[in-house]
Amino acid sequence: MPVTTSRMRPLSVRALTLCGIAVLGLLSACTTTSTMPASLVAPGAQMQTAATGFAFTEGPAADALGHVYFSDIPNNRIHILRNNGQLETLTANSNGSNGLFFDNRWRLFAAEGGGARISRLSLRGDAVPVISSYQGNAFNSPNDLWVDAEGGIYFTDPRYGNETGVPQDGYHVYYLPAGASEAIRIIDDMQRPNGIIGTRDGSTLYVADHGAGQTFAYTLAGPGELTDKRLFAAQGSDGVALDENGNLYLTSSNISVYNPAGQLIETIEVPLAPANLTFGGPNRDILTITARTTVFTLQMNVRGMY
Numbered sequence: 669m670p671v672t673t674s675r676m677r678p679l680s681v682r683a684l685t686l687c688g689i690a691v692l693g694l695l696s697a698c699t700t701t702s703t704m705p706a707s708l709v710a711p712g713a714q715m716q717t718a719a720t721g722f723a724f725t726e727g728p729a730a731d732a733l734g735h736v737y738f739s740d741i742p743n744n745r746i747h748i749l750r751n752n753g754q755l756e757t758l759t760a761n762s763n764g765s766n767g768l769f770f771d772n773r774w775r776l777f778a779a780e781g782g783g784a785r786i787s788r789l790s791l792r793g794d795a796v797p798v799i800s801s802y803q804g805n806a807f808n809s810p811n812d813l814w815v816d817a818e819g820g821i822y823f824t825d826p827r828y829g830n831e832t833g834v835p836q837d838g839y840h841v842y843y844l845p846a847g848a849s850e851a852i853r854i855i856d857d858m859q860r861p862n863g864i865i866g867t868r869d870g871s872t873l874y875v876a877d878h879g880a881g882q883t884f885a886y887t888l889a890g891p892g893e894l895t896d897k898r899l900f901a902a903q904g905s906d907g908v909a910l911d912e913n914g915n916l917y918l919t920s921s922n923i924s925v926y927n928p929a930g931q932l933i934e935t936i937e938v939p940l941a942p943a944n945l946t947f948g949g950p951n952r953d954i955l956t957i958t959a960r961t962t963v964f965t966l967q968m969n970v971r972g973m974y
Contacts, residue, residue: 707969709934709967715964715966717963718753719755722747723740724961726906728948729768729769730952730974732774735750737758738768741765745758745759749948762782767907777789784835785797785810798844799821809825809828812908814865818891822864822873823842840858841858842854845892860877861875861876863883865908873885883904884897886898904920905919906942907919907945909946912973913927914973915970922942938957939962943960945957
């Protein structure tokens, strides 16, 4: 189907470079440059149905070759969408896995909502528990995660569905340092944290508060050390993704893309409401979107950060 996008081009240091100012304070020269394509979507690209017939797809993540792994939560499965379009099942017993992420060593980690833990999966789909409790109490339902360059794991822990008798005293965000056995609670003032991701250079962490309808950015002063909390977008999100230019992709009834300054620069319409997304393919330029019963793909003008 044709892809509908809405492109906005705010004036910023990305688009304008002041080259010289006269002594009297008058602008004497101006050179306009742009590193941004006219649209993030490739010219003439069509939204493709890559796979369908699932219950609720979530948590996509691409491996070293660009094959995309994703969860079908109600069916308790993790599937692999190969670059050639072939669909495989990694595991048929995923403990309700939701968010997935590959670390720098290409090991796959999962946020197990049903298992109330973070686990690491083998190439055969066997799960090894990484952490399952905080201060002696089980987690609620880990939802999404991001692994930093040091191997530390940031993850959100809300609860959807039955919210009676949740083990924790609220819905929070945690950090598990590499090699540690105890997690650190790093955010405790959100209504329902959901999507989470950090920049590859480890400078910024983004967390979507799905319950409050807001997305926040934090400066990472060190592993698990958050400073400078700021409202990044007046929009919550289920899943989040970053492209090579640092643009943040949020999901709601469609896909909203914000530049690093928090300005909405493009909207991508999807046939079904998207839950999550990632960049896959050999060149990391195929936006892979998990949307309810279906996985869609879209050729992009940009590559993913991961």
